[in-house]
Amino acid sequence: MAFPFDTRYPSIEILRERAKQRMPGFAFEYLDGGCNENINMVRNTAEIREVQFRPRYLKNYSHARLHTELMGISYDAPFGISPIGLQGLMWPNAPEILAKASLKHNIPFILSTVTTTSIERASELTEGRAWFQLYHPTEDWLRDDIIQRAEAAQCPVLVVLCDVPTFGYRSKEIRNGLAMPPQVNFRNVLQVLGKPAWALQTLKHGAPNFATMQKYMEKGMSIKQLGKWMDATFSGTLNTEKIKPIRDMWKGKLVLKGVASCEDAEEAIRLGFDGIIVSNHGGRQLDAGESTIKPLTEIVKRYRDQITVMLDSGIRTGPDIARVLGSGAEFGFLGRSFMYGVGALGSKGGDHTIAMLKMQLQQVLEQLCCENIHDLRKYIVKKG
Template sequence: MTNDFLFDARYPSVDDLRKRAQKRIPKFAFEYLDGGCNEDVNLKKNTTEIREIELIPNYLKKHQPPSLQTELFGHIYDAPFGVAPVGLQGLMWPNSPEILAKAALQHNLPFILSTVSTSSIERIGEITEGKAWFQLYHPAKNELRDDIIKRAATSGYDVLVILCDVPTFGYRPRDIRNGLAMPPKMSMQNIMQILKKPRWAMETLKYGQPRFKTLEPYMPKNLDLKQLGKFMNDTFSGKLDEDRIAAIRDMWKGKLVLKGVASLADAEMAHKLGLDGIIVSNHGGRQLDAGESSIKPLIRIAEKYRDQMTIMMDSGLRSGPDIARCMAAGAQFTFMGRSFMYGAAALGAKGGNHTMTMLKKQLQQVLEQICCEKITDLPKYLKIE
């Protein structure tokens, strides 16, 4: 199967996929995927400020055809990007975690499963042949934390991602209006929206109502929506500190990554505690509207810690040029969440393969255009003010 076969020329950009996705899924599900927090200030800054970064081509330099291959934690991936963890994926498009995990395996890219996604640790481990990463929302009880981590290790996951940027749930007006805050509720308005999207409804009937499948072993049976909200609030504290991270570091034998780093202070703590890498992120603009976009702290953190631990980034990337910009600014790898979810919602089972093929094509063109042979050389092409 060739890359051209996987690529649907009707949707050559993430924006095209977004528009198609909006037409195919209920409004409440699309707004959960698409929106940020408060007034969406940081959501908009994320992409806008990435695109302020400029690259300088070197046209007369002798060069070989470029390669997208990138080494990360001892594994050579086919490109320097992967699928970021996304909660409630099956709400936005049924079976989307499995769609994206299968595509990631085929394209030799990392897929990160969220604790609150709609596929289980075991199922994604099976699909990806143990090559997926797992993101842990920190449980309130150590016994639950230890059991979830043990399940990830047993399922073959080599990289554990711990999340530090959700000490509290973001204030998201759309989700509140749509009944997707905790506790969630299904309104007549939501039901009417579902009736207008028959393909989404049929796929949901096929794969079942979205559930937190990783967490089901710990849930009381037959929870209603109000009880589910209480369970989630009681089960997860969301807050990480030095002691909690140190306990996980002692327990986890694989690579350990801290996601949600947005300051030099937190990067310094991650390094002090012996973490293997960090993902600079502001949770896609969904947590702190008054904060910085992700690219700003990335530049500062990469300058100081690039040679001491692996520096990665998510939030705001929507294209191959965006990936190149972030890599030039100091990231050693990148992740995207919404971009792949738009693809799955727009094209169903073909959406993961299409989006990954498209991003590879876009990034390859950037490297060819600036005459850059290797991903690791991109910082040499950064325009310095």
């Protein structure tokens, strides 16, 4: 069998182990952790993996196809790259590596407002195919300017984030000085000295910064000033009054990310969203909350015919993608898995991880004798 990736790293777990070896401890802990006791982060994946399939070996079967359409766009696989903040802190140039890989493999890449590559650069690297996720600003003029930039960059989809009314309690980030923004301390400096590949790449690409927000910042801000500016600039709370002007202004597809209840799904439909991403921010916000797969099943049952339903948070592997699609989601987004790949393999990590996930997902469909990803729900083992 021919493998389209480096066979020394044939799983997400092995990529994670290698990334841990190559990244400074503070950067790896920022990537790898959830909030509070990490319960909901672990629960996300564990409960997705409770989903089981039943194969149909004797049916008339030709071959499996991963191709699908989402938001009116044709993609080569039913999964994409989640928006991730501070990617360049975790591995230098990470968002550009992933943006390039997304174009090569024809899957969606979502750029976060608070990551380390700008809207314009992401659009350039993806030939105008990058989605953009908006952290809601406190000022209307700033919101409008960012949206206008996304429109000018030809982003086909605007994703509005709703699941960060306040930042989650993340004890390791507090200890490491990464609460917002990153701070330099002696402990972190020692960690950097022990990771020469990360340090050299940081020297090559420069210190990470909030690239999309650079034009709005005063030059020469201290770290303390930057932190206060970021806190004052973004308001995580979202409501009907804040959403209406965005819907009026944005002419492309509009998606709400962070939905975790039928009530919010119904409100998203009423407000004119084209899609929702069921998500709990990778388990980084509410440790006492449900896993993502739990509300997904009920939301799909009630609203599948009224809005496009996707899922983010807890998906790590190809079989996980299959489980989520089988549970009714039309698409899945992964964050940590791609960052493990980049942390492990640098510039080759995005391409490697996407190729591996495609192969894993393809194998699940072939083993089930399922020709189409949209038919996966027919193979689910029903409980009860």
